[in-house]
Amino acid sequence: MAWQSKQREIGTAGWGWAIFAGIIAFIYFFPVLWIILTAFKTNADILAVPPKFFFTPTLENFVSVFSRSYIKGQAAVDTGFDRFFFNSIFIAGTSVLLALVIGTLAAYGFSRYPLPGNDTYLFIILTTRMLPPIIVIIPIFIMFRIAGLSGTYPGIILLYTAFNLPFTIWMMKSFFDELSPDVEDAARLDGSSEKRLFFKVCFPQIIAGLAATAVFGLILTWNEFIFALLLTGVETRTVPVAMAQTIGGDIGVRWGLLAAIETLFLIPVIIVVFVLQKHLLRGVTFGTIKR
Amino acid sequence: MSILSVTGAEKRYGSINALAGTSFEVEAGEFYCLLGPSAAGKTTTLRAIAGLETLDAGRVVFDGQDMTGQPVQGRDMAMVFQTFALYPHLTARQNLEYPLREAGHDAGEIRQRVGEIGELLRIAHTLDRKPSTMSGGEQQRLAIGRALIRRPKLLLLDEPLTNLDAKLRHDTRAEFKRLHRELGMTIVFATPDQLEALTMGERIAVINEGWIVQIGTPRELYAAPADRFVGTLVGAPTMNLLPAAGSDGKVALPFGEIGNGPWSKTLADFPAETELLFGFRPHDIRLAGPEAGPALRVDAKVHLTEPLGDITVLDLEAGDAVFKMVLPEEEAVQYRVGDRVAVEINPDKTLLFARDTGAAIR
Known part of the structure; x- marks a missing residue:
């Protein structure tokens, strides 16, 4: 067939295209590469003109992230980035996990036991994500003040959970919709209770979807800035906020320190994507292949 | 002695009457066919017997017990779905084990029965594979195996041959007769194909628009159809x-x-x-x-x-x-x-x- 002869095997695209793709990829990743390089440079190397690609690497910036304190006003303040990293991981992890648990159960309900006006409920849930955060931030800020949630872990976790829920419900519902209801009926006939058939039959089938949803949620939450800026306190501050605050200060912008923080900030995202990549691909392509 | 009786079964979906007062009785050990075109109410009838659909009116009595409104779980019956409905995340072996595990059988018993079914249905060589890697015929035999492994009193088959190619269909018809003879189980078999009904059914209920039009042996339906619908449905080429x-x-x-x-x-x-x-x-x-x-x-x-x-x-x-x-x-x-x-x-x-x-x- 004519169309078959056009198909090539992987690896036979030719060197020209491979180099071209490599150049494009390099341009895309150059900022990331530059940040990583900067993180290993001394201050002199960072500010050198023309920029240096070859230099003696140093770990002093990374040491500074965790141990150097800086002077603010009269007092020495600990940079405390270990704390901020813990906060980011704890807050993002907990809220995504909560959103997955609640969202998956809700999605199963929406998919399998539709209420009258099911689509309306789903639409309303989605509308909570249509407003830009900056619009809802003031009422939320006031509500948190009154409820005493400002600056607390439960407060920010609750907010991020609510923030992740619509997306989780919509994603998970589409995965449940894809499952054959016959399979569930078969499990009922095989003697499974509704609870067991959810955990033993439905749940194992949507793990790929769960992984994909988790990755999107984690990245979104990990990078979130505005809510964190206004609703976390000194104790509960996350890395993006702390990073922004590092830019200011009395001794100018410390590029090396900032680059080191950013490099460290990238690592968890890369790990998560790497670990879940197999599921991620299946998750985002779920339902696109006709059975 | 009748093991299953459906009396005056009615079911509507919105304005559509899926079942409009269906009644029939199945004898113990019988190979009973429900024959009718698509959307005639065959699947709804089977699902109502299994308890997967709640009837608007009518009763299902199975093995001397009124099953109307009873939960699906724990009925001594199994069903093979048109789509096979295998558990896609489990291997063939785990698919077979599932109903036994849910029923709480011990490991030795489970192993023995899985072995037996694997032999009986000739799928022993595929037991460690996932359903998606099995051929249509293997998937279908696995679905039958999962239904048979509990040794139910009643087996409901919902167009199990429709998703197979022609050659395989022919072989499987013979297979079903063999299984029925060897296991002596009561079978209710829904099919839109008159050939399947005539070759396998001991008795056939012809169903159309939610009604049973005629019940009889293959010979009776062929020789003395109750109406023009049955007359043209049964026999090929068409009357x-x-x-x-x-x-x-x-x-x-x-x-x-x-x-x-x-x-x-x-x-x-x-x-x-x-x-x-x-x-x-x-x-x-x-x-x-x-x-x-x-x-x-x-x-x-x-x-x-x-x-x-x-x-x-x-x-x-x-x-x-x-x-x-x-x-x-x-x-x-x-x-x-x-x-x-x-x-x-x-x-x-x-x-x-x-x-x-x-x-x-x-």
């Missing part, structure tokens, strides 16, 4: 139906008049010029012999030939009516399109239906 008018116990056809049928007596009481449909099967037409007999002789013209290998279907044209006839291949080779052929229709095997209601007259 010939010609518009006709009846008077004095005789039927006027486009190519002559025929009497002395099994319907003659009844027809005699009908008013003259009653509008009828005259039915005769392509298999019941013979080439005319030299001397005239009691049969109606028709001089026809060959309109079309369809060779099917061992037999040939001839489309014949006579007095602006077209009907089909089946001939063995060696007799049919002599006829070309346009040839004249004299045939006989034996009145004994002809059928008569009222044109308005479709009901059989006999």
Whole structure:
């Protein structure tokens, strides 16, 4: 067939295209590469003109992230980035996990036991994500003040959970919709209770979807800035906020320190994507292949 | 003794009447077929028996117990779905184990039964594979195995052959008969294919638009259909139906008049010029012999030939009516399109239906 002869095997695209793709990829990743390089440079190397690609690497910036304190006003303040990293991981992890648990159960309900006006409920849930955060931030800020949630872990976790829920419900519902209801009926006939058939039959089938949803949620939450800026306190501050605050200060912008923080900030995202990549691909392509 | 009885089952989906008062009884150990076109209510009937659908009215009694409104779980019956509905995340072995684990059997018992079923259905070599990597036939046998492994009293089969290719279907029909004979289980088999119903069913319930139209053995349905629907559904090629008018116990056809049928007596009481449909099967037409007999002789013209290998279907044209006839291949080779052929229709095997209601007259 004519169309078959056009198909090539992987690896036979030719060197020209491979180099071209490599150049494009390099341009895309150059900022990331530059940040990583900067993180290993001394201050002199960072500010050198023309920029240096070859230099003696140093770990002093990374040491500074965790141990150097800086002077603010009269007092020495600990940079405390270990704390901020813990906060980011704890807050993002907990809220995504909560959103997955609640969202998956809700999605199963929406998919399998539709209420009258099911689509309306789903639409309303989605509308909570249509407003830009900056619009809802003031009422939320006031509500948190009154409820005493400002600056607390439960407060920010609750907010991020609510923030992740619509997306989780919509994603998970589409995965449940894809499952054959016959399979569930078969499990009922095989003697499974509704609870067991959810955990033993439905749940194992949507793990790929769960992984994909988790990755999107984690990245979104990990990078979130505005809510964190206004609703976390000194104790509960996350890395993006702390990073922004590092830019200011009395001794100018410390590029090396900032680059080191950013490099460290990238690592968890890369790990998560790497670990879940197999599921991620299946998750985002779920339902696109006709059975 | 009947093991399953469905009485006055009714089910509506919105404005659609899926079941409109379906009633039938299945004897213990019987191979019972539900035959009907798609959307006739076959699947709904099976699902209602299994408890997967709640009936709006009517009762399902199984093994002496009223099952109406009882939960699905714990019924001593199993079902094979048209889509097979295998657990995609489990291997074939785990699929077979699932119902036994849910029933709380011990590991030794489970291993033994999985081994037995693997042998019985010839899927022992695929047990460690996921369903998605198995062929259609293997998936289907696995689905049957998962249903049989609990040794249920009743097996519900919802068009299990529809998703298979033609060759496999033929083999599997024989397989089902073998399993039924070996296991002595009661089977309710839903199918849209009259051939499957005739070859496998001990009794057949013909279902249409949520109604049971007729219940009978394959022979009864073939020889004495209750109405025009059953008449044309059962038998291949489809029965010939010609518009006709009846008077004095005789039927006027486009190519002559025929009497002395099994319907003659009844027809005699009908008013003259009653509008009828005259039915005769392509298999019941013979080439005319030299001397005239009691049969109606028709001089026809060959309109079309369809060779099917061992037999040939001839489309014949006579007095602006077209009907089909089946001939063995060696007799049919002599006829070309346009040839004249004299045939006989034996009145004994002809059928008569009222044109308005479709009901059989006999």
